[in-house]
C-alpha cells in the first residue's frame with residue numbers, strides 16, 4: 505500500500521493541553537474508499553483526533569494529509585472545501601425548514617461545489633432533483649415536506665447525513681452516528697451509512713461495536729492518546745491488549 509492509496513493520513517499527530525498529551529504520536533492511515541473506525545475507551549483521544557483532522561484544533565506535533573496533500577496548516581473551512589467534512593459540524597439542520605429545503609440549502613452553501621446561489625432558473629429543477637435523490641439515499645423519500653423538527657431522532661441524523669453528503673465530501677467523518685439511539689433506529693442508520701459509503705471514504709467514531717463490525721473494514725484502537733493497535737474487526741477484537749483496555753486495564 506503506497507501513500508497515494510490513503511485518502512487521509514496522519515504522521516506523528518499530537519496535541520498537548522498544558523503539557524498533557526491527549527493525542528500522542530498518532531499515525532493513522534485511512535485507505536481510499538474504505539470505512540475505517542476509530543475506537544477506544546472514554547478519554548482515549550478520539551474526539552481530540554477528530555478535532556485535529558478538521559482543524560478545529562491545531563496540532564502540537566505532526567502532520568495531516570488529505571489525498572497526499574499536507575493540510576496541517578489549513579483552516580476548517582479550507583479543509584471542508586478540499587473535501588474533508590465532518591457530519592453534525594458544518595451542516596447543521598434548520599428545524600423549521602423541510603427536509604427538502606434543508607438539503608437545498610446545503611447544496612447551495614459555500615461548501616457545496618455543484619451549485620451557487622445565483623444559479624440560472626434552469627438549475628433550480630436540477631437542484632430539487634439532486635436534493636430529492638440525496639434524501640432518497642438516506643431513506644427520507646417519504647419525508648421531503650416534513651420539517652426537521654417533526655422528524656424522529658434517528659431520521660434527524662439521517663437528514664444531517666444527507667446535508668453533509670450535499671457537500672460531496674471525499675472523506676466523511678462521522679462522529680458517533682448512533683449515539684443516543686434506540687435499537688429500532690440503529691439498524692436503519694447502519695444500513696444507510698453502508699449504502700452511502702459506496703465509493704466514499706468514511707472515518708467513524710462509534711461506541712457500538714456491532715455497528716463497527718458491520719460497517720468497518722479497518723479499525724484503529726486508541727488508548728491514552730496513542731494507537732494501541734490497528735486491523736480488521738476480528739484482529740482487534742481478539743487482541744488481548746484491546747480486551748484489557750476495554751475492561752479498564
Ligand code: ADP
Nearest residue numbers: 521525526544545546547548549550551552553
Ligand atoms: P475521547 O473522545 O476518546 O473520549 P477526548 O479526545 O475527548 O477522548 O479526550 C482525551 C483526553 O484529553 C481526556 O483525558 C480529556 O480529559 C483530555 N482533554 C480533551 N480536551 C481537553 C481540553 N480542551 N483541555 C484539557 N484536556 C482535554
